[in-house]
Amino acid sequence: MTNESCNFSLDADIMGLTCIYSMSFSLGLPANMLSLWGLYQLGISTGGVQLVYLINLLLSDLLQLLTLPTWILYLQRGHNWPYGSIACNIVGYVFYVNLYASVAFLCLIALDRYKAIVRPLRSQGVRTVRVAWLSSLVIWTLTFFFCLGGLHSVFKQNLASYESRCLEQYPVSPRYACFKIATIVLGFLLPCCILGFTSTRIAMTLQNSPSTSDRDRRKIVGTLCIITVIFIIIFGPYHLVGSYKFVAYFLTDDRCGLEKSLFLTYRLCYGLTSLNNLLDPLFYIFLSNNIRKELRSMPCLRRRNCTPKEGTVTNLHLDQEDHM
Template sequence: MSNDSCNLPLDTDTFSLTCIYGLIFSLGLPSNLLSLWGLYHLGRSGSGGCQLVYILNLLLSDLLQLLTLPLWILYLQGAHRWPYGQLTCELVGYVFYVNVYASVMFLCLIALDRFLAIVYPLSSRRVRTVRVAAVAGVVVWTLTFLFCLSGLLPSVFDSDRLLCLEKYPVSPAYAYFKITTVALGFLLPCAILGYTSAHIGVTLRRSPSLSDHERHKIVGILVVITVNFIVVFGPYHLVCGYRFVSLLLTNEPCGLERSIFFIYRLCYGLTSLNTLLDPLFYIFLCPDARLELQRSLPCLGRGQNTRKKITLSTRATNFSAVSFNSQ
C-alpha cells in the first residue's frame, strides 16, 4: 500500500492507531458519560458555578471526539481509504479537529478560572459567573469552528485516493494553517498555563488560610492540565511544527514525508488521550462529585454504604466493650 504521489507506507500506522483508538473509545466513552451524568445532577442541585459550565463543555467536546473514533478505526482497517463519501469525511474531520482545539481552549479557561479565584478572589466575582462562562463557551466554539473551517476546507478529502484529513505532500496554504494551529493551539495555551500556574503557586505559599485539602485539590487540577498539554498535546504539536516548517523549506517534500510519517501519525493519534484525562476535572473541581453520583446511581454507593455499616458496627462493638470493661 502506498500513496500515488509520495509512495508512503500507509499501512505502518494501522495496528498502533487501531489499538490506541480502540482503547480510548472503550475507556473514554463510559467515563465521559458517567461524568456528564454526575454533572447533570450536580447542576440540578444548584452547585458548581461557572466551573461546571467549563467542565460540561469540555466533556461534551470529548464525547463528540470519541464518537468519531470508530470511523477512524474503519478508515485505518480499510487501507486509508474513506468509503463514506466526501460530505461525511468533511463532517467527521471538522468534528475531530474542532473538538481537539475546543478542548485546549476550555482547559485554558479552567486554568484562568482557578487563577482568578485564587489570586483575585474578590475583584473577579463579577467575571466568574455562569452567564459569563456560558458566553465564553459560545465564543470558544464559534471561533474554533471558524478557524478550523478556514484551514481545513480545501484539504479535508482527496477524491482521487479517498484520503480523509491526509494529503501528501501538502499545499503551502495548509502548511501555514498547521503552523498557526501550533502557535495558537499549543504555544499560546502553554504560555497561559505557565503564567497562571506560577502566580497560583506564589499565592498558595503566601496564603495560610487554605487547608491542605484545598491546596492538594488546586495542585491536582494544575497537574492534570499540565499532563494534558505536555504528554498528550506536546508531542503532536512539536512534530507538527517541525514537519510543516520543514516542508516549506525543503526541496524534497516526499522524502521528508516518508521519514516522519509514522511518528507524526502516532503523535496525531495520541491527542485523543485527552478524552481519558478530562473526566478527572469532574473529580478535582466538583466537591460533591462522588456524592451526586452515588445519589443518582445507587449501585456506586453500595460499597461505601457497606463500609459505613461495618464502621458503625465496629464502633458500636468497641463502645460496648469499653462500657463492659468500665463496669
C-alpha cells in the first residue's frame, strides 16, 4: 500500500506491530483479568488507597487491550480499516486515552507511596479511599478532554476524507504535531520527574529509617527502581523518537522525507507502549506474596476446591495508612 500524501510504503511495520500486539493481547488480557479478580477478592474496604489506583490502572490496561485485535486486523489488511471512520475514531481515541491514563495512575501510585513513607503524618487526611476515587475521576476526566481536544482535528479530517487508513496522515498537520509535543511534555517528561523525585526521596527515607528491616528496605527500593526502569523502557522510546520527529517537523521543509525516515522506528516504538499491559499486573500483583496466595486459590490455577482454607491471608500487603 502506498500513502497518497507522501508516497511511501506503509507495509514495513506490519510484521513487527502484529507480533507486538499479538503478544500483548494474548498474555496481557488473562494477566489483567486475573489481577482484577484478585483485587476484587480483597475488596475496597480492605485494600485502601493503593487498591483504588491499581484497579483503575488495570481497567485502563484492559480497555486498551480490547482495541488490539482491531489494530491487528487493520495491519493484516495492509493498513486498510474495514469498519468505517466513526469506529476508527472511537478505537483510536480509546487507545490514546488509556495509554496516558496508565501513565497518570502510575504517577498516583508513586505519589501515594511517597506520602505514606516520607510524609506519613501530614498525609493522613488526604490518603483516604474517597480522595483516591476522586483523584481517579479527575485523572479520567482530564485525560478524556485532553486527548479529545488534541485529536479533534484528526477525527474531523478522518470523517471528512476517510478512505481506508485509520488515523494515519503523512505528513501530520501542524496542530497534531503541537498536540504530540504537549503529550511528550505532560505525558512523559513530567511523569518521569515525578517518578524520579518520589523514588529518590523514598529511598533516602528508607535508608535512614531504623524501624525498617534491611530485607523490606531492599524490596521497596528495588520495587521503585523497577517501576522507573519499566516506565522508561516501555514509554521512553516512543516519546523520545516522537520528540525528535515533531520538533524536527517545524524545522524542516522536507516533511515527507522526515516521515519516511522515521516511519518504521516510530511505529514500532508506538507499538511497544502496549507492552505496559503485560508489566502492570506482573509487577504489582505477582511481587506481592498475599496476592500470589489469592490467585493460587482460583479454580483455573489449581485442581482442588478454590475455597481458601481458614487462615489464608487475603489482604493486600499495604501500609496501615492505606486502610483509611
